[in-house]
Amino acid sequence: MEHVSNADLRAEADTVLARLVGDITGTARLREDQWRAIEALVADKRRALVVQRTGWGKSAVYFVATSLLRSRGSGPTVIVSPLLALMRNQVEAAARAGIHARTINSSNTEDWDAIQTEIAAGEVDVLLVSPERLNNPDFRDQVLPRLAAATGLLVVDEAHCISDWGHDFRPDYRRLRTMLGDLPPGVPVLATTATANARVTADVAEQLGTGGTSDALVLRGPLDRESLSLNVLALPDAAHRIAWLADHLDDLPGSGIIYTLTVAAAEEVTAFLRQRGHTVASYTGKTENADRQQAEDDLLNNKVKALVATSALGMGFDKPDLGFVVHLGSPSSPIAYYQQVGRAGRGVEHAEVLLLPGKEDEAIWQYFASLAFPSEDLVRRTLDVLSRTDGPMSLPALEPLVELRRSRLESMLKVLDVDGAVRRVKGGWVATGQPWTYEGERYEWVARQRAAEQQAMREYASTTGCRMEFLQRQLDDEAARRCGRCDNCAGARFTSDTSDASVDAARVDLGRAGVDVEPRRMWPTGLPAIGVNLKGRIPIGEQAAPGRALGRMSDIGWGNRLRPMLAPQAGDGPVPDDVARAVVGVLADWARGPGGWASGDADAPPRPVGVVTIASRTRPQLIGSLGSRIAEVGRLPLLGAVEYAHDASHISRSNSAQRLKALDGALVVPPDLQLALSQAQGPVLLVDDFTETGWTLAVAARMLRTAGAAGVLPLVLAVQG
Structure with a gap:
């Protein structure tokens, strides 16, 4: 279909965008690449994979497309989204454009029946679900088939999670292949991510059914973030690093995020910065849901200078004016690092990004690397236990019989579920009896990739070249070039100066x-x-x-x-x-x-x-x-x-x-x-x-x-x- 033939559709799309971004003048316009994605979904009913930098406006694509499709009689949009924080942000954004959005997740089970009634009555425009819901037995067997039949647009947000070559593989996400297979012909599909290199892009496209098909559209844009100034500051030890934060936190623009590698470090740093007079809060996997939401709200409303967070505050947190991201310790992957620093500078001209690497980083990397997919012997033993048991086995019942911790056992079972070897049912897990092959070479290849990513982070910290260009090349961005803004391009923006008082206080505290x-x-x-x-x-x-x-x-x-x-x-x-x-x-x-x-x-x-x-x-x-x-x-x-x-x-x-x-x-x-x-x-x-x-x-x-x-x-x- 020729682009010019959709002039009326383009005008309608721009009107929806203006409502979405709160532009009362009605002058907001979609960028050309955003329009190409919307045109493919609405006019051509195609499947599209969009790999674009954070802040590019991926959510605008699916909300505008939803509005246009709904006005033409399509069913509701289903968005598979990884975090409740993202869901909360997006429900609020949708309301601005007159789009009624609801969520189905583990925290609102009492609302599920009412939401399904609203869907049946045509009152819901967007339904957001977490990937974990896709393999919940009740949801998978009762809700998902009806939902797939009624869906007008399927959106897979943070789609790199589908790929086990990606930095944040989640087995639950791969259950999407079942939903894709159940979609009626002609239902458009949009997958979006900001953190996929060429290998992950190809893998996700293939899994979504977009690879190798004549009607597929892959939109991959440059990943440079012109608002970000990347910096690395090497300091002697942990005491100097947290002392530097205490001395210089107020020099950083606006409010931001301080990432740590562990929960313990987040709690230590929060306590020390508060002791030194800073208004900060911690945000980790151990933070209660209510406290998490309060912390998010406080950061969104600039009531705190920073959240001291683990990767629990990652995908989906959207604060356009976030002024800085500091990492106290290096993540093990430049792709994960790019994603986390991408929280900053979305709606401001300048944001500071600073990495303070530590000697302990590699020990922490090794610990997390030890949680990789189990050996074939352990997997076979688990399948054998399930096959010899009448009826389903719960995790607590299975755990004593298998030498795996519950979190690793559950993750392994999810992979086996996707592979068809086991199935999650009411009451636990059962073996299907289907043949299953241990893909040892693939698991070893993934382990080697993880090791290569760790080496890349060492090189990022020590490079004398452009840091943004380095990250772009790690993501296979063909548009990678010197940014002119990072410390290596434009000169160091920060010194290692710390006051004796802060260092002494940090040594006492640590x-x-x-x-x-x-x-x-x-x-x-x-x-x-x-x-x-x-x-x-x-x-x-x-x-x-x-x-x-x-x-x-x-x-x-x-x-x-x-x-x-x-x-x-x-x-x-x-x-x-x-x-x-x-x-x-x-x-x-x-x-x-x-x-x-x-x-x-x-x-x-x-x-x-x-x-x-x-x-x-x-x-x-x-x-x-x-x-x-x-x-x-x-x-x-x-x-x-x-x-x-x-x-x-x-x-x-x-x-x-x-x-x-x-x-x-x-x-x-x-x-x-x-x-x-x-x-x-x-x-x-x-x-x-x-x-x-x-x-x-x-x-x-x-x-x-x-x-x-x-x-x-x-x-x-x-x-x-």
């Missing part, structure tokens, strides 16, 4: 030791099924008391000191003096703190009467010397150690049930320790190197309590996470 260790109070479900006769609540008389750790492995304070010391490849040796002193400080603060045995509180527990260690095969000198130092400083007897049985096998770190199965019978309380406990008249300190799940401490505490200890107070160097 050096502050002590993390609570909450005891386990319930045994995991499914233990009797694997031969461990434990279930329900752990009796009070067999529980450990709340304990303490020196620090978290994932924080940027003590974590940076503890990670190399406790790494699997680290050698053994006596506890370093600085670490021992810090542990003694934690013990003193614990004793004097609220509820501590030296606090004077009426209900305070009695003072510990001895020290017990947990024997270690890998770090016997470290644990032994730590127990001795604590006993010496605290003037307590070193009562002995909980030992491993000679025939104890390797203790699994996969999930709680498997760990407890391995611990069952693996620990023993030697006779001399039993005698000492029977004579002791009070609680004991239980000393170990670190705790990941809390189950070794729980089992050891139960044994010590049974042997006569009046209480068990865990004290460890580090907690994982």
Whole structure:
């Protein structure tokens, strides 16, 4: 169809755009590339894949197309969108254009029936659903078929999530292939993303049915962001980095986002910046939904200078006047980095982007890399368990039988579901019996790609060339060229100057030791099924008391000191003096703190009467010397150690049930320790190197309590996470 023949449609589209952006003069006009996408969807009913930079206006394309299609009698638009934050923003945007939008997600199940009634009555123009809904059994089997039959336009937002070659692959997204297959002929489809290189673009196009078909349209534009000035600032250590933030945060334009790599770091940085007088809030995967929404609203309304966030604040957050994005630590992928910095500068002429890389970044990258797709043996074992079970198995029931943590197990099952080997039904998961092939070469290729992306981030931080051009080339942007704005093109915009007062305060803050260790109070479900006769609540008389750790492995304070010391490849040796002193400080603060045995509180527990260690095969000198130092400083007897049985096998770190199965019978309380406990008249300190799940401490505490200890107070160097 010739472009000129759609002049009336173009004029109508511009009118809708004016309403969408709040232009009362009616002078707003679609850009030519936006119009090409809308024309393909509305006039030609084609499928289109749009790869355009953040801020290009992808949402304008599908809202304008929705309005035009609805006025011509089409059914509602279905938008598959990854985050509730995006949904909230887009419902508000749609209302400006007179488009009635509703959402179906896990937080509004009570509204589903009413929403479906509105859809049937033709009252809903846009329905936004999360990818997870696509494979919810009720939604998939009851809602999705009717929805597919009525859909006038399908939109797949953040479509790079479909591709396991992409930086943010989500198995739930691949369920879209089922919906695409169920769409009536002639229903247009729009897929959008800002973060797809050539390989991901081809993969997404193929999966959406747009690759290799004569009526497909792929629109790929230049990815340069002319409002962004990219900068990298290398600082000596974590204390200097957060001190720099405290000194210079107010120099950054407007309000913005400070990204960290871990939840612990986000909480540490938030606390420090508040202490230094800045109005900031944290935003992580552990933040409650209501608090997340409040934090988003506060940033949108400039009530905070910054949100200190993990990648939980990523795709979909839309604040046109966001003035800066700072990364305290490098993401492991330049594509993910491009996406996150793209939050800034959408509606302002200038925004600052700053990377403050840290020495701990690579250890964090390696941790997340360890969560890759499981080995074929583990996958086959899971399929075998499901195939031998009558009826569906829930995750809690399946977990004890498979050596995978629940999050990895669920992610693996989603991939197997897409591949047709299992199916999610009411009550859990079932094996389909369909043949399935482990694509080891593909998984290895993806792992190599991840390693290449990590190397690219090292090169980005150290390059003397144009930083924007570097990111564009990582995204296979043929229009990549020098930007003229980054620190390497235009000169450094920031110095490393930090005040002594801020650095000293940061060192004190990061050096502050002590993390609570909450005891386990319930045994995991499914233990009797694997031969461990434990279930329900752990009796009070067999529980450990709340304990303490020196620090978290994932924080940027003590974590940076503890990670190399406790790494699997680290050698053994006596506890370093600085670490021992810090542990003694934690013990003193614990004793004097609220509820501590030296606090004077009426209900305070009695003072510990001895020290017990947990024997270690890998770090016997470290644990032994730590127990001795604590006993010496605290003037307590070193009562002995909980030992491993000679025939104890390797203790699994996969999930709680498997760990407890391995611990069952693996620990023993030697006779001399039993005698000492029977004579002791009070609680004991239980000393170990670190705790990941809390189950070794729980089992050891139960044994010590049974042997006569009046209480068990865990004290460890580090907690994982």
